[in-house]
Amino acid sequence: MKPFHNFINGAFVATGKTYDNRNPATNAVIGQVHEAGQAEVDAAVAAARAALKGEWGRMSVVARARMLHAVANEIDRRFDDFLAAELADTGKPRALAAHIDIPRGADNFRIFADIVKNVPTESFRMTTPDGGTAVSYAVRSPLGVVGVICPWNLPLLLMTWKVGPALACGNTVIVKPSEETPATATLLGEVMNAVGVPKGVYQVLHGFGPGSAGEFITRHPGVNGITFTGETRTGEAIMAAAAKGVRPVSFELGGKNAGVVFADADFDQAVAGIMRSAFENCGQVCLGTERVYVQRPIFDQFVAALKAKAEALTLGGPDMPGVGLGPLISKEHKAKVLSYYAKAKAEGATVVTGGGEPVMSGEWAGGHFVQPTLWTGLPESSAVIREEIFGPCCHIAPFDTEEQAIALANATDYGLATTIWTQNLGCAHRVAAAIEVGLCWVNSWFLRDLRTAFGGAKASGIGREGGVHSLEFYTELRNVMIKL
Ligand code: NAD
Ligand code: 6OD
DSSP states (O other): OEEEOEEETTEEEOOSOEEEEEOTTTOOEEEEEEOOOHHHHHHHHHHHHHHHHSHHHHSOHHHHHHHHHHHHHHHHHTHHHHHHHHHHHHOOOHHHIIIIIHHHHHHHHHHHHHHHHHOOOOEEEEEOTTSOEEEEEEEEEEOOEEEEEOOSSSHHHHHHHHHHHHHHTTOEEEEEOOTTOOHHHHHHHHHHHHHTOOTTSEEEOOOOSTTSHHHHHHHOTTOOEEEEESOHHHHHHHHHHHHTTTOOEEEEOOOOEEEEEOTTSOHHHHHHHHHHHHHGGGGOOTTOEEEEEEEGGGHHHHHHHHHHHHHTOEEOSTTSTTEEEOOOSOHHHHHHHHHHHHHHHHTTOEEEEOOSOOOOOGGGTTSOOOOOEEEEOOOTTSHHHHSOOOSSEEEEEEEOSHHHHHHHHHOSSEESEEEEEOSOHHHHHHHHHHSOOSEEEESOSSOOOTTSOBOOEETTEESOBSGGGHHHHHEEEEEEEEEO
């Protein structure tokens, strides 16, 4: 049985207190995870603080960037190991992890290594009250020790999306991967050692949230800031912990994203786009569409087309031929998603397709699969329309006017993302300006340029990461004023 150890001060550390790691596609136990307690958190914080003062803290930005390129190259070299680890932890289709998760794991180091080498700083020249001259300039210092608390849906991608800029800016990090997906964060420890990243710069502590490594990291006074991706309610708990010491947070949280399809959209492209946004990664993408609003003239035709595509999805594990839909992450998450399937029926939804558990056979019989599901006919007040489900399902409702579509899309506490489908450029710009989200895609979804700002409005997050925007959180900006 594979052990998943903590990675502290450059060494893999067992704690003896273990829990099972399971493959969600089969429910088989595939490893034992060593849970970190307060003692391991204290040790990691001490090593991270020491690293800030050692070789890492003294390294030039160019040397640091070179080292992060070496990390990226080593991930590429060990592509198969990372892919196998991610597939075993998540059960997602092989092609998805091979084309998105693992390559982005490497790219997240390259892009931020290049950005920090080239980031401009401001300087001003001024006349002083006595008629003299002064110049000011800004310098950026690392924030310090950064706690990185991660979810399970895109484990390597989302973890490195934060570790990449944090290290590029000269910080040290303590990563807490999700309890569901310990593998790729642990493997990255081997990569860090292989390329010579100094001890204490990258560390991994395994465990849960409350009363475990997650809470202990976020409460530790030696941690200077916390970057977190996960549920909004968890964000609230972390924010309360970070209040002690007034430590900064960067949050990427939940969503209840709307897709808006106008009657003039390219029909086939819109159907394909909404299909992807609702069902990719089995609906376990924070940017995914769980509310679809379709203009009335094409509503029936659109629902029928989506139904046909959803019913054509092949369910199975990573290597099932033609697989389009993998499992949910855990037994508990499956129970949560199925509870919404039951609520939808109880609240009077028309179940267009799905709504239950599929019959799986062979090695997938014990996996956490649910049917891809589409509903119509629910009132906007329904829990299914208000609350994030994070499964392969969405509700489809008609609208008549542009104003109505905007009002429906905005009627949510969340504000992460939207996807708009229209061929009318004016309409696209007007709706994009009026929708209360951090991320808006037009005639596309999850199209990424890592130089752009990423994050959510309303209850979907605090702050923006991506490109130079990441520097706002991962550095302290100091102004130096010199009277000449
Ligand atoms: P989660 O909030 O349950 O857990 C995320 C992490 O927080 C885990 O590592 C967990 O152990 C830790 N944690 C839990 N309670 C904690 C506490 N009190 N203190 C410290 N750490 C704690 O989220 P999840 O179920 O892993 O992921 C799914 C959620 O993540 C969804 O809501 C999804 O929308 C969101 N998400 C958002 C984005 C985004 O970019 N906005 C991206 C991916 C996922
Ligand atoms: O692509 C990214 O950088 C990113 N943060 C994606 C988030 C996906 C959420 O599940």
